[in-house]
Amino acid sequence: MSETVLHSPLEAAHIALGARLIPFGGWAMPVQYTSILTEHAAVREKAGVFDISHMGQVFVSGENHIAWLDRLLTNNLSRLSPGEGQYTIMLNERGGVIDDLIAYRISETETLLVVNASMIPEDVAWMEKHLVSGVTLRNESDAWAGLAIQGPDAAAIFGKLFPSEQLPPRNGILKTAGGEIVCRTGYTGEDGYEFFCPAALGPIFFESFISSGAIPCGLGARDTLRLEMCYPLNGNDLSPERSPIEAGLGFFCDLTKPEFIGRETLASQKENGPETKLTAIELTEKGPPPRPHYEVFSEGGEPLGELSSGVLSPTLGKGIAMGYLPAAFTKPGTPLLIDIRGRKFKAVTVKKPFLKKSK
């Protein structure tokens, strides 16, 4: 990866708001403005706005682009109509995860892929390597600013700012009259949308969402919010060495498609059961917050693996984590131990997600 740090078009606004910037995926991004706990609560109870300008936008077009994407991605885009989107995964030949992304069908002939910041060059290189005639890629990642507005008040805020537009349904995509892109998706478990506009307009819209009631939120809250929902983070919970079947993302892999890159591994794992599974783990005694790379043991002391993610859940008030464990130890209710600085703390496997939303 390049040593150059990339800067969001909103950086000056972040600094003016007192944000603390950290390196993330090659970018300098706000980890928090005032307090991760306050920002977390704002999203669960009202609304927060996150800068997601670091994420990548790749537009794929052409008459046959859907058939091409369906050979490159695990989910099934041919099942969507224009205006609809789906979570999907790009795999290497061994069935390991290159990136997880959302694909939105803009029209019959064009699809938008929103990909992880750190993976933009690799994703684009992979797509170019497999490109066929009649399909065109446009990596417009630098041209767009992105904002994720998330929380129970997010829809009302949209209504205030865009009184003549209608939010798309869940997972849907809308192009506004002004040319902004609105996707009814997110990474928090709350209602909300991801909003993309030309980079130069980013600071103006950021300010508009804030003055309409959204609290600026950083990557710290984004991490606690997504982990409460067991949404995986590529690089932590997903890797080129692990398949989406192991990651528990089989729902987003359509094995009825005759062909896509990585399919053989997935089909065999689905048939025989994967050897390891990304498992939700909860601390059952008061202890330090679990964190990535802490080691996990069986109740009997057998080493099982390590945590890929872990935090003290602000909503639930207890330690929550995920990690790849041997299949025999993944059934909900299996007692485990987590080693934290040489002491073993009691934990248990639980059903995903940690936060059960009553909707």
Next chain:
Amino acid sequence: MSASEIPADLLFQSSHEWARVEGDTATVGISDHAQAELTDVVFVELPAMGRAVDAGDPTAVVESVKAASDIYAPVSGEIVEVNPAVEADPSLVNTDPYGAGWIFKIKLSKPDQASGLLTPAAYGELIG
């Protein structure tokens, strides 16, 4: 925070612990500057009572949402008291770092060691 807002009866380490020395005992916590940098303290791991520590030893752990930070003993001696209140409510470290948010007390084995710590003015200069 300017030096004038730092309590005058405290001594500091450059790693942001404070010590209030009364007789042969030093009460230890982290500075207001440190708690502001850490933000949202969610867990405090206290040392064992009776443990012997050398100045500079990692003695407690303060964890925010994002990171775990070692707290180093500013002086050598024996842990004679720990603060159960910060274990029960770690946010005291944020809300009252120089008072209710204290972490442990050390009975000094080398009483003259305290003179090597930073004065409030010197610490104020360090944190700018």
